[in-house]
Every structure is written in structure tokens, then in C-alpha cells.
Amino acid sequence: MELIELEYWQLALASTLVLILAGCSWWIRLGFGRSLVIAAVRTTVQLSLIGLILEALFSVGALGWIALMGVVMVILAGREVMMRQRRRLRGGWAFGIGTSAMFVSAFTIAVMTLLIVIRPDPWYQPQYAIPLLGMMLGNTMNGIALSLDRLTDTVWRQREDIEGRLMLGQRWQEAISDIRREAMRSGMIPTINMMAAAGLVSLPGMMTGQILAGSPPALAVKYQILLMFTIAAGTGFGTMLAVTAGSYRLFDQRQRLRTDRITDPTH
Amino acid sequence: MNQTLTLDRVATDELDAINLTVASGHIVCLSGFSGSGKSRLLRAVADLDPHDGEVRLGNTPAHSLMADAWRRRVMLVPAESRWWHDTVGEHCGALRESDLTALGFEASVHQWPVSRLSSGEKQRLALYRALSLDPGALLLDEPTANLDEATRERVEQWLVRRIHDEGLPTLWVAHDPNQIARVGDSHYHINGRQLEEVPHGAD
Numbered sequence: 001m002e003l004i005e006l007e008y009w010q011l012a013l014a015s016t017l018v019l020i021l022a023g024c025s026w027w028i029r030l031g032f033g034r035s036l037v038i039a040a041v042r043t044t045v046q047l048s049l050i051g052l053i054l055e056a057l058f059s060v061g062a063l064g065w066i067a068l069m070g071v072v073m074v075i076l077a078g079r080e081v082m083m084r085q086r087r088r089l090r091g092g093w094a095f096g097i098g099t100s101a102m103f104v105s106a107f108t109i110a111v112m113t114l115l116i117v118i119r120p121d122p123w124y125q126p127q128y129a130i131p132l133l134g135m136m137l138g139n140t141m142n143g144i145a146l147s148l149d150r151l152t153d154t155v156w157r158q159r160e161d162i163e164g165r166l167m168l169g170q171r172w173q174e175a176i177s178d179i180r181r182e183a184m185r186s187g188m189i190p191t192i193n194m195m196a197a198a199g200l201v202s203l204p205g206m207m208t209g210q211i212l213a214g215s216p217p218a219l220a221v222k223y224q225i226l227l228m229f230t231i232a233a234g235t236g237f238g239t240m241l242a243v244t245a246g247s248y249r250l251f252d253q254r255q256r257l258r259t260d261r262i263t264d265p266t267h
Numbered sequence: 268m269n270q271t272l273t274l275d276r277v278a279t280d281e282l283d284a285i286n287l288t289v290a291s292g293h294i295v296c297l298s299g300f301s302g303s304g305k306s307r308l309l310r311a312v313a314d315l316d317p318h319d320g321e322v323r324l325g326n327t328p329a330h331s332l333m334a335d336a337w338r339r340r341v342m343l344v345p346a347e348s349r350w351w352h353d354t355v356g357e358h359c360g361a362l363r364e365s366d367l368t369a370l371g372f373e374a375s376v377h378q379w380p381v382s383r384l385s386s387g388e389k390q391r392l393a394l395y396r397a398l399s400l401d402p403g404a405l406l407l408d409e410p411t412a413n414l415d416e417a418t419r420e421r422v423e424q425w426l427v428r429r430i431h432d433e434g435l436p437t438l439w440v441a442h443d444p445n446q447i448a449r450v451g452d453s454h455y456h457i458n459g460r461q462l463e464e465v466p467h468g469a470d
Contacts, residue, residue: 164349169339
């Protein structure tokens, strides 16, 4: 089966829909027209650039360049995790914890999946490695950002409860245990919901893409299931790591709650 | 477990090196204007705030114990108590009916939902909760501030009796000069960055 080539004029045709929407927004003063157009331009530019990079990467296919691409993706995801937290750990810890949690979970699980499960030849073949890592990072990033945001925000709001528990002689792990559990839960819930609803409510993006690209649905489904499992594992372990490291950082050696290590978004 | 609580050159943001010895079963009252650093001093003694100097219970310095073990022995009861579980009993040690009776509660209070407690009940139960965990010293931050006259008297008598019976060295932050005269074995007033002893009967 041949892929139908998509021309620029066809994209331009689709973009008129967005322009009409922006026009409506302006007409009835909904106030999102400007940000809609900017976002549409960003999506075009960013995706075109990544397209160029991937074209180059695929034609070179050298491990060094692919690894570099992977590292850049992890760092950008780490930055995104940090930006999405309302209250963050100061001094680079928000970035450091998010990035290392993603590196340990998403990165290693992606590499293991390539080496042990999919086994392309060579194992780092970019057609497999980059989309796999990208999908995993996108999802673990969401989970880690949600859980760290929940952790720092809840600790801030319940700081007096935590201190009350410390005063009664509880260990810091005990004093923060409920908050920690809730934070991990909130990081995992979107992934669990996504797996539970897959195929019923929505057709997952990668599977849809593969079917559009002409692969038999049964194979596309198998890849999607594989990806769901790796995403669940990556998000789960990443969230656990990030929340554990984050809670650790919220106390000092004398088990004092250190809310001064969290930024205050109102200032 | 009759031990002395010793503050050896303890300094906080508001206060300069403070030396203070609280004998077993003695109550040292602290007074001072709001913002003078009374509560912060108690927090430093419980090792909840960074501070200079050393606090000892008997011969045991705070830093020789894990912080949680220290706070279990030198227990701070803040002016405003916090409750995080659903029922009262989940926060407390083993049920002590005699203490509850003395404070005007029944044993069933352990099953009470926390959401049902009034602020006065919370204050009394916070004291009960602290003592139910068998501390070795007490740091009380205005323990009777929100109580009516009759209840205040009841709580005060119970506290003093327990402190004497168990030989707990106690730092008691108070405003009311009458209360200080009633419960205190000695009285210090915060003046600027120093503690000044107020001779008994002078206030």
C-alpha cells in the first residue's frame, strides 16, 4: 500500500479552518484568537524543525547523534516538568529531580525495550528509538510534573499538620506519608485511565499513525500495547523516584520541615 | 525518669544565648510580648527550628538522638493544635481514662470524629494527647489560652499534678500573671534579646 503524499497546499487548506476559528474568536470577543494563531504557528515551526532533524538523523543513523538527541529530549522534558510546578524546590532541585527521575525511568526502560523486546538491528535504529523515547518521555513527564506539583503544593498547604506530627515525635517519613501517597497516585492516575479507556473512547495516537502509514491493525495494536506497558512502568517508577527524592529534600538532617526550600509563586 | 532540662547557650533569631535549667517536675514560666520569640524558643528546644547552643535532657544532648526520638521526649504542645486523622484516638497513645475524666471527657472521646471538636476541646485534647505519649519534658505554648474560667482551672490543676507526679521539667509560656504565680516555680520575662528572671511575688 502506497502512502498518499501530503502537499503544502493541502496543509494550507487545513490551516484555513484554524484561521476561521481565530476570526470567530475575534468577532465575538472570546479572546483566544491570538494565542490560537501563535500556537498554530509554533506547532508548524517546531514540527517542521523536528522533521528536518529526524530526516538527518535517520540518514546518518549513528549512535552518537541518536544518543545526543535522546539526552536533549530528556533535558527539555525536565525543564517542562519544572515549569509546570506552581511551587518548586529551589536551587535547581526541581529540574534535577524531574530530569534524573525521567532519565532513570523513561530512558532506561526505552533502552531495555529496544534491546530485549523489539530488538531492531542495530538496536538504536532511530525509526524505533526516537518515537519510543518521545512517547515515553511525553507521558512520564506528565506524571512526574503532576506528582511533584501535588507534593510541594500539599506540603505547603498542610505544613502545620506536618509539623504537628513532627512535634509528637513522628519520623519525617511518617509525617509526610499521606501526602506522598496522594502525590504518587495523582501522577499515576492519567496513565491508568488512559490504559483503561484505550480503544473504547479513543484510538491511541501511535496506533492510529501506524494504521494510517499502512501497517496491519493487528500489528499496530501489538505495538500500542507494548507502548502502554512501557509508559505505565516508566511513569510509575519515575513518579515514585521523583516523589521520594522530593520528599527527602523537604526535610533536613534533624527532620525539620524546610518549606523555605520551596518557591513562593506569589512573590 | 527524673531528669533536668538544660538550655546551654541556646540562641535563636530573636534571642541571644540563653542559659536555663529546668529541674525535674519544675515549671518555668516564660512571658513576653507577642513576637518576642517565646514560641520560637520552644520550637528551638524541640529542635524544630535551627538554633545555636545545646539542649540536654538529663545528660542526653538533643543531637545525640534522632530528631524524632528527641521530640518524643521533649514534647512541644503548640498554641494551636493540629489534627490529621479522622478520630481523636488515632492521634493518641493508649487510653487513659483517669486523665480524660480529669479533663472532663469520657473514654468514648477516643472514637469522636475530629471534625466535631470545638476549639476548647481541641486544646484540652492536645494536652491529653501529648501526655498520653509519655514524654520526658514538656514545652507548653499558652496551654489554657482558649478555655473558659472553670475549664482553665481544671486543666491547670491536672497539668500541674501530672507534671509533679511524673517529674517532667516544663517550660510554660503564659501571659496571665495570676496563672504564672499559681503554677510557676520560677518566671522569666523576655526583654529585648535576653531572658530576665522575675523574682517570685514581684508580679
